[in-house]
Amino acid sequence: MRRLHRPGDTPVHRLPPQCKLLAVLGFALAVVSTPREAFWAFAGHAVLLGLVAAAARVPPPFVVRRMAVETPFVLFAVLLPVVGRGPYTELWGVELSVEGLWAGWNILAKASLGVAASILLAATTEPRALLLGARRLRLPALLVQIATFMLRYADVVLGEMRRMRIARESRGFAARDVRHLPVVAKSAGALFIRSYERGERVHLAMLSRGYDGVMPALYDPPASARQWAVAAALPGAACAVALAAWIEVSGIGVPGMGVSGMGAG
Amino acid sequence: MHVPDGFFTTPVSIGAGVVAAAGVAVCLRGARRELDDRTAPLAGLVAAFIFAAQMLNFPVGAGTSGHLLGGALAAILAGPYTGVLCVTAVLLVQLLFADGGLTAIGVNVTLMALVTVVVAWGVLRGITRVLPRGRAGLLAASFAAAMISVPASALAFVGLFAIGGTTALDVGTVALAMGGIHLLIGVGEGLITALTVGAVLAARPDLVYGARGLTAPLRLRATPGAPGPTPSPAPGTATSTEGA
Amino acid sequence: MTESLAVRGLAYAYPDGTQALFGVDLTVARGERVALLGPNGAGKTTLVLHLNGILTPGLGGVSVGGLPVTKANLKEIRRRVGLVFQDPDDQLFMPTVREDVAFGPANLGLRGEELERRVTWALDRVGMLGEIDRAPHHLSFGQRRRVAVATVLAMEPEILVLDEPSSNLDPAARRELAEILRSLDVTVLMVTHDLPYALELCERSLILSGGVIVADGPTRELLADSALLAAHRLELPYGFAVPAS
Amino acid sequence: MTESLAVRGLAYAYPDGTQALFGVDLTVARGERVALLGPNGAGKTTLVLHLNGILTPGLGGVSVGGLPVTKANLKEIRRRVGLVFQDPDDQLFMPTVREDVAFGPANLGLRGEELERRVTWALDRVGMLGEIDRAPHHLSFGQRRRVAVATVLAMEPEILVLDEPSSNLDPAARRELAEILRSLDVTVLMVTHDLPYALELCERSLILSGGVIVADGPTRELLADSALLAAHRLELPYGFAVPAS
Numbered sequence: 001m002r003r004l005h006r007p008g009d010t011p012v013h014r015l016p017p018q019c020k021l022l023a024v025l026g027f028a029l030a031v032v033s034t035p036r037e038a039f040w041a042f043a044g045h046a047v048l049l050g051l052v053a054a055a056a057r058v059p060p061p062f063v064v065r066r067m068a069v070e071t072p073f074v075l076f077a078v079l080l081p082v083v084g085r086g087p088y089t090e091l092w093g094v095e096l097s098v099e100g101l102w103a104g105w106n107i108l109a110k111a112s113l114g115v116a117a118s119i120l121l122a123a124t125t126e127p128r129a130l131l132l133g134a135r136r137l138r139l140p141a142l143l144v145q146i147a148t149f150m151l152r153y154a155d156v157v158l159g160e161m162r163r164m165r166i167a168r169e170s171r172g173f174a175a176r177d178v179r180h181l182p183v184v185a186k187s188a189g190a191l192f193i194r195s196y197e198r199g200e201r202v203h204l205a206m207l208s209r210g211y212d213g214v215m216p217a218l219y220d221p222p223a224s225a226r227q228w229a230v231a232a233a234l235p236g237a238a239c240a241v242a243l244a245a246w247i248e249v250s251g252i253g254v255p256g257m258g259v260s261g262m263g264a265g
Numbered sequence: 266m267h268v269p270d271g272f273f274t275t276p277v278s279i280g281a282g283v284v285a286a287a288g289v290a291v292c293l294r295g296a297r298r299e300l301d302d303r304t305a306p307l308a309g310l311v312a313a314f315i316f317a318a319q320m321l322n323f324p325v326g327a328g329t330s331g332h333l334l335g336g337a338l339a340a341i342l343a344g345p346y347t348g349v350l351c352v353t354a355v356l357l358v359q360l361l362f363a364d365g366g367l368t369a370i371g372v373n374v375t376l377m378a379l380v381t382v383v384v385a386w387g388v389l390r391g392i393t394r395v396l397p398r399g400r401a402g403l404l405a406a407s408f409a410a411a412m413i414s415v416p417a418s419a420l421a422f423v424g425l426f427a428i429g430g431t432t433a434l435d436v437g438t439v440a441l442a443m444g445g446i447h448l449l450i451g452v453g454e455g456l457i458t459a460l461t462v463g464a465v466l467a468a469r470p471d472l473v474y475g476a477r478g479l480t481a482p483l484r485l486r487a488t489p490g491a492p493g494p495t496p497s498p499a500p501g502t503a504t505s506t507e508g509a
Numbered sequence: 510m511t512e513s514l515a516v517r518g519l520a521y522a523y524p525d526g527t528q529a530l531f532g533v534d535l536t537v538a539r540g541e542r543v544a545l546l547g548p549n550g551a552g553k554t555t556l557v558l559h560l561n562g563i564l565t566p567g568l569g570g571v572s573v574g575g576l577p578v579t580k581a582n583l584k585e586i587r588r589r590v591g592l593v594f595q596d597p598d599d600q601l602f603m604p605t606v607r608e609d610v611a612f613g614p615a616n617l618g619l620r621g622e623e624l625e626r627r628v629t630w631a632l633d634r635v636g637m638l639g640e641i642d643r644a645p646h647h648l649s650f651g652q653r654r655r656v657a658v659a660t661v662l663a664m665e666p667e668i669l670v671l672d673e674p675s676s677n678l679d680p681a682a683r684r685e686l687a688e689i690l691r692s693l694d695v696t697v698l699m700v701t702h703d704l705p706y707a708l709e710l711c712e713r714s715l716i717l718s719g720g721v722i723v724a725d726g727p728t729r730e731l732l733a734d735s736a737l738l739a740a741h742r743l744e745l746p747y748g749f750a751v752p753a754s
Numbered sequence: 755m756t757e758s759l760a761v762r763g764l765a766y767a768y769p770d771g772t773q774a775l776f777g778v779d780l781t782v783a784r785g786e787r788v789a790l791l792g793p794n795g796a797g798k799t800t801l802v803l804h805l806n807g808i809l810t811p812g813l814g815g816v817s818v819g820g821l822p823v824t825k826a827n828l829k830e831i832r833r834r835v836g837l838v839f840q841d842p843d844d845q846l847f848m849p850t851v852r853e854d855v856a857f858g859p860a861n862l863g864l865r866g867e868e869l870e871r872r873v874t875w876a877l878d879r880v881g882m883l884g885e886i887d888r889a890p891h892h893l894s895f896g897q898r899r900r901v902a903v904a905t906v907l908a909m910e911p912e913i914l915v916l917d918e919p920s921s922n923l924d925p926a927a928r929r930e931l932a933e934i935l936r937s938l939d940v941t942v943l944m945v946t947h948d949l950p951y952a953l954e955l956c957e958r959s960l961i962l963s964g965g966v967i968v969a970d971g972p973t974r975e976l977l978a979d980s981a982l983l984a985a986h987r988l989e990l991p992y993g994f995a996v997p998a999s
Contacts, residue, residue, distance in 0.1 A: 004362050004363060021367075024367055025367050025368065028270045028366060028367050028368045029275065029368055031270065031271065032270055032271050032274075032275050032278070032368055033275055066363065069267075069363060069364050070269050073268075073269050073272065080434070083434065083438075084434055085434065085435055100434075103434075106271065107271055107272055109271070110269075110270055110271020110272075111269035111270055111271045111272060111366065113270070113271070114269050114270025114271055114366040114367065114368065114369075115269055115270070115363060115366070117270075117367075118360070118363035118366065118367060119363045121363075122361060122362055122363050127358065127361045127362070130361045131357075131361070134357070140289070140290070140293055142293050142296075142297075142304060142305060142350075143289065143293065143350065143353065143354065143357070145305040145309070146304070146305055146308045146309045146312060146350055146351070146354040147309075147312070147354040147357045147358050148309070149305060149306055149308075149309020149310065149312070149313070150309045150310075150312035150313045150316060150354045150355065150358055151358055152309075153309065153310055153313040154313045154316050154317070154358070156313070157310070157313040157314055157316070157317045158316075158317050158320075161317045161320070178456070181456055181457060181460060182460050184321060184457070185456075185457050185460030185461045185463070185464055186460070186461075186464040188318055188321065188457070188460075188461040188464070189460075189461045189462075189463070189464025189465040189467075189468070190464065190468070191314060191317065191318070192311075192314050192318075192342060192461065192465055192472070193465060193468055193469050193472060195310045195311060195313060195314035196307065196310060196311065196314075196469075196472055198310055199303070199306045199307035199308075199309065199310030199311065200303070200306075200307065202306040202310065203302075203303045203306045203307065206306060211302070212302070213301075213302035215305070
């Protein structure tokens with residue numbers, strides 16, 4: 001599995017996972033709600049993330065490299081002005097849809113900020129802790145358990161899949177085109193059986209240690225009010241930016257008010 | 266194709282979140298019925314399998330390749346309720362690795378877990394009811410179910426786009442383009458799903474949820490000279506008559 | 510009452526009709542270390558799954574420390590019988606060593622300091638306290654087997670039941686585990702086909718073959734009886750000699 | 755040309771930077787049976803994956819039957835090197851034993867009667883012809899390991915490379931596999947930490963430790979040198995004595 005977590009001992013790392021999850025969710029909602037016309041506001045959001053990254057000692061190249069996951073949507077966003085509906089405008093000799101340009105910019109800016117925030121969250125929190133945090137935020141226990149088991153066994157199953165592939169290749173097989181699908185699928189079938197049977201054995205092992213359908217809650221410390229307050233700084237500042245942007249766009253406010261809001265981050 | 270933050274408007278994201286939460290809640294109850302207290306370990310291991318299977322890339326043509334969504338496969342192998350939970354768990358864990366937006370988790374669960382599984386399961390049930398019972402029928406149905414689940418998911422995406430996306434695009438054109446491309450990807454999904462189900466069916470038919478009810482009913486051997494077959498006696502009686 | 514484990518006339522058939530056990534009788538006294546030997550397919554695993562009530566006997570019964578294995582006693586029985594599975598990956602299902610070892614005692618209702626004390630004590634007994642916060646899949650195979658032993662030790666079992674404890678271990682890890690098992694002050698039933706390991710660790714052995722106990726005696730004597738071994742598809746490996754006592 | 759396998763100055767580092775091999779030199783003559791011994795983590799598996807070109811050497815090289823392991827020769831190399839994995843389940847994935855054994859030769863282009871002949875021949879050599887139409891999944895562990903050997907025998911390899919062939923086998927299955935391996939007229943390289951099994955099957959042994967070959971000689975002599983064994987975390991199991999020749 002891709003390793004996104006960067007162990008560390010910064011204030012950001014030490015925050016309880018449920019606080020960070022809600023903070024990132026709040027930040028993402030603020031970003032999504034920011035009017036696309038307010039360019040400066042997106043710069044403000046980016047600065048906020050930069051401050052968090054600095055506090056967590058996550059180097060910018062680390063974040064940028066991992067933003068590749070959004071590539072398909074970047075392509076989509078770039079295509080929008082080309083294939084979008086009229087009215088059109090001309091830019092560098094190419095006829096582009098005005099609405100398409102706005103839509104493309106909107107997706108690109110908001111998705112990038114969201115992805116960067118998620119990367120920072122994953123970099124400063126272990127996946128396991130994030131699931132505990134999700135449990136604290138009242139995500140159904142059974143669902144969290146399933147995800148926890150998946151996290152525990154993903155490497156085991158991937159290892160089995162890798163060894164099966166090496167074994168196939170050692171006997172002169174190379175998957176090149178559609179005709180080789182049956183072989184790959186038969187391996188997948190064998191892998192499913194192995195996974196399912198391991199699930200049954202794990203269940204037996206759980207029963208043998210007193211499992212009765214409910215996972216015991218362990219090491220799940222509640223967050224203090226102070227920690228919640230610290231975590232609220234990011235979404236709070238982002239909301240201030242978004243609010244200022246709305247006021248400006250709807251023409252009542254004074255441009256630049258958002259900048260003072262930003263200082264809170 | 267994990268939808269990131271900002272792709273849909275806030276109301277659409279929240280609406281999809283409500284749909285996803287309701288769907289997952291129904292599946293949590295259903296899966297408990299299917300698997301009782303084995304749900305967590307078994308669904309977790311099946312989710313790990315789906316996660317691994319998603320790394321199987323297959324050529325779509327023109328140099329591009331698609332990867333398995335896995336919703337149909339999970340539903341046919343583990344049952345529709347468990348299938349939804351498995352794909353949801355995969356999406357949750359991928360979210361932890363920054364794949365897919367936090368505010369878009371509702372959209373992603375709706376599109377990739379609920380729509381694929383519901384459509385695939387509906388198609389599977391529909392076809393197996395019409396086709397003759399047996400292995401070939403189930404495999405054909407698996408192929409169709411998985412194939413249709415992919416463009417269905419893509420069209421649901423376009424639907425959400427039409428409700429709350431931008432007005433920059435003509436929805437009809439987008440629907441046609443997305444549906445067309447994903448029908449092609451769906452063929453790959455269908456092939457892998459049907460072949461995988463076939464492989465499991467060959468070694469452990471009892472593990473294929475979609476094959477339940479397809480196994481032949483127990484046959485009873487009548488003892489020569491005995492009066493005609495008695496209507497469905499208990500299994501215990503069956504073994505005793507067989508001894509003769 | 511000094512019997513840790515008593516099995517009486519135990520018979521069992523799987524739902525598909527295959528009968529695996531045909532009347533097993535055995536007792537293990539408190540503090541004993543006993544090896545249960547037998548070829549593959551002799552019914553060893555089926556027997557083990559009866560000891561903590563995962564399978565329900567067709568005939569006969571099991572009692573642990575005087576308590577019969579019944580639905581009503583299941584919780585206490587599963588505390589008393591500590592099962593160590595052959596594949597440690599089946600047993601270590603939690604994200605960290607600490608949580609895995611805590612799983613059993615937490616199911617018994619332990620929390621807080623008492624739980625923590627149990628966890629550190631059990632890990633210390635198997636020499637794995639230093640790895641308490643690691644993920645099980647980052648440990649070596651031998652280390653994982655030792656953590657698996659700790660997960661059941663933490664429940665303070667009446668009897669420790671190990672399924673093929675020496676399988677897949679390299680010679681040094683094999684010896685280290687033997688030293689750990691010898692250092693524990695607990696009744697042990699060790700299911701194995703590794704006859705030298707049985708001799709190294711257990712004074713007494715049982716042979717299970719065809720679903721019944723066909724021999725019960727000092728390990729040294731059983732392993733010297735090559736006719737008995739051969740009759741039940743057991744044999745000492747090449748080059749192995751029972752060392753002079 | 756009588757060398758089945760020649761490894762020269764082989765060094766390798768994993769993509770994450772961990773170096774596993776630091777210049778391995780070894781040769782195996784045609785028809786020899788050689789044991790490659792070493793503790794866990796010595797680089798045994800890394801070395802094995804170089805023999806048929808799954809991993810590409812950082813420095814140095816491998817040749818099999820005189821043919822260097824290169825991208826261009828990969829197909830022929832993989833025919834010549836028959837790898838038997840430690841876990842037979844990694845190797846057996848087809849619905850029937852027949853299809854699994856036919857998989858390799860079919861990849862070489864064999865079809866029809868010739869393919870059928872190869873499959874029955876290979877299964878006959880390991881005594882599994884009677885199970886040809888069964889699902890590998892339903893066989894015992896020992897039987898699956900034998901089928902795994904047949905899957906590579908069917909490719910008529912120059913050299914058979916076995917990774918921990920004795921692991922998880924009960925004593926009888928262990929001996930049966932030894933008899934099968936002895937009966938084969940093929941070069942064998944056996945990677946193991948089961949020292950008695952190495953002595954039983956191989957005249958000559960190599961010790962791989964810390965990514966280099968630290969000893970090469972008659973198995974009997976290496977196993978008698980307890981200082982050498984101890985230095986590389988190897989040891990003879992309790993009760994094992996090197997039998998008089």
